[in-house]
Amino acid sequence: MVSLILRPKCVPLSLTVYIVQHRRVEVALNDGTRHLARIVAEDRHLDIAALSIDAHGLPTAPLGESVDLKPGHLVFAAGHPWGVEGAVAAGVVIAVSERRAEFNPTRREMIAVGLNLRPGNSGGPLADAQGRLVGINTMLTGPSVGLAVPVHVVKRFLKNALGSRAA
Structure with missing residues (x-):
């Protein structure tokens, strides 16, 4: 599973199923260091969780505006599919806030993208051009259709879960 850092010391992840199954979560950073993480908040319906690690000076991901995405916009999914570190896949936005069952069996607010998400992409970033x-990449729902939790949903989750600490 891939994770990303939105706030210093706070690592939002997708795949709460992983966290529920492995209540002890270890985060490996790009510099090779590993940290035991504390679960700060989770939302199983959204399939995301916020973790806290004891590390300082971590780089954070620059945030875009998922509400501004339109069908046809170029996006990139990064991750470690099948253990291949640093892999990137390119595709286009199919729909934003997609809730139709044929694309999104969960009916949660999602970004539908035309790219292949693979095991190892989950929890990783979906970036704009x-x-x-x-x-945050979460699942593959059909041939070449992936879903991601929109960053505006992640920000709302962090604000509700962490309050002023999310700012």
Whole structure:
């Protein structure tokens, strides 16, 4: 699973199923260091969780505006599919706030993208053409259709879960 840092010491992740199954979560940073994480908040319906690690000076992901995405916009999914570190897949936005069952069996607010998300992309960033985070990859729902939790939903989750600490 891939994670990303939105706030210093706070790592939002997708796949709360992983966190529920492995209540002890370890976060590995790009510099090779590993940290035990504390679960700060989770939302199983959204399939995201916020973790806290004891580390300082961490780089954070620049945030984009998922509400500004339109069908046809170029997006990139980063992750470690099948253990291949640093892999990137490119695709286009199919729909934003997609809730139709044929694309989104969960009926949660999602970004539907035309790219193949694979095991190892989950929890990783979905970025726009400027490299800004617009979503967190969560699942593949059909041939070449992936879903991501929109960053505006992630921000709302962090604000509700962490209050002023999310600012």
